[in-house]
Amino acid sequence: MTGLEFSGLTVRYGHGASAHTAVDGFDLTVRPGTSHGLVGESGSGKSTVAAAAVGLVIPSAGGIRLNGADIVGRSSAARRARRRVQLVFQDPYSALDPRMPIGLSIAEGSRATGRSWSRSEQRSRVGELLERVHIDPDRANDLPSAFSGGQRQRITIARALAAEPEVLIADEITSALDVSVQGVVLNLLRELQRELELTVLFISHNLAVVNYMCDTVSVMQAGRVVEAGPTATVLAAPEDAYTRELLASVPVMGRRMTWDEE
Numbered sequence: 689m690t691g692l693e694f695s696g697l698t699v700r701y702g703h704g705a706s707a708h709t710a711v712d713g714f715d716l717t718v719r720p721g722t723s724h725g726l727v728g729e730s731g732s733g734k735s736t737v738a739a740a741a742v743g744l745v746i747p748s749a750g751g752i753r754l755n756g757a758d759i760v761g762r763s764s765a766a767r768r769a770r771r772r773v774q775l776v777f778q779d780p781y782s783a784l785d786p787r788m789p790i791g792l793s794i795a796e797g798s799r800a801t802g803r804s805w806s807r808s809e810q811r812s813r814v815g816e817l818l819e820r821v822h823i824d825p826d827r828a829n830d831l832p833s834a835f836s837g838g839q840r841q842r843i844t845i846a847r848a849l850a851a852e853p854e855v856l857i858a859d860e861i862t863s864a865l866d867v868s869v870q871g872v873v874l875n876l877l878r879e880l881q882r883e884l885e886l887t888v889l890f891i892s893h894n895l896a897v898v899n900y901m902c903d904t905v906s907v908m909q910a911g912r913v914v915e916a917g918p919t920a921t922v923l924a925a926p927e928d929a930y931t932r933e934l935l936a937s938v939p940v941m942g943r944r945m946t947w948d949e950e
């Protein structure tokens with residue numbers, strides 16, 4: 689099986705009487721080079737799925753595979769395979785070390801490739817990545833505070849790309865940003881996905897954004913998938929009552945949105 693595959697993923701937080709099942713038998717396959725949306729109300733388990741895929745939480749049961757290879761185990765092969773999956777978080781303000789020039793943060797990302805980089809190789813790679821996210825490479829020595837929220841999010845994307853991922857998980861990457869710059873970041877992600885043929889798991893509670901970004905979508909409720917399919921089909925004719933409820937609570941679905949403003 690190729691692509692990113694979750695099977696029966698179950699994640700519990702806490703122990704004993706306080707144990708809580710956040711993800712409960714979650715099944716999903718994201719085909720290579722496609723963009724899959726994961727939607728659902730707050731607390732439905734979306735971020736926990738993302739955290740499990742990059743090893744930030746250990747599943748209680750089930751598995752996650754990339755092109756058939758286990759990425760949750762402790763073996764060095766699993767760790768190596770896991771590095772092919774990179775996560776970009778919601779908040780670009782806390783994601784970057786405020787004392788570290790952005791070029792250095794990006795260079796750190798390239799360590800996940802497992803190769804040793806000479807200083808000059810690293811410098812040119814950082815410049816190339818900054819250009820990819822449309823930031824002037826001459827600003828590699830600036831601190832994060834010199835950049836806007838939207839620019840910082842582009843820098844965190846560059847850092848994730850430095851790891852040469854096959855899969856990029858974008859967890860609410862625009863929800864901490866001003867509406868006026870959200871479109872720029874979304875368009876960048878679309879462009880990168882196509883150019884680099886990335887497999888993208890795009891987590892959002894905004895169905896209009898998912899409609900714009902994703903080929904296919906899964907709807908999560910209480911830790912499991914209640915509906916999945918091509919985005920256009922699921923959003924146009926939801927079969928599940930919960931999906932219909934989610935759609936009804938997003939008035940923005942009815943109007944056309946533009947994404948080209950900065």
Ligand SMILES: Nc1ncnc2c1ncn2[C@@H]1O[C@H](COP(=O)(O)OP(=O)(O)OP(=O)(O)O)[C@@H](O)[C@H]1O
Pocket residue numbers: 701702708709710728729730731732733734735736737893
């Ligand atoms: N570190 C944690 N410890 C204990 N419980 C947690 C932890 N992280 C998440 N949870 C709980 O697990 C459940 C799923 O949370 P999760 O953040 O995965 O949902 P989500 O769908 O991403 O929500 P949101 O859209 O608000 O980010 C929630 O009930 C949450 O309170």
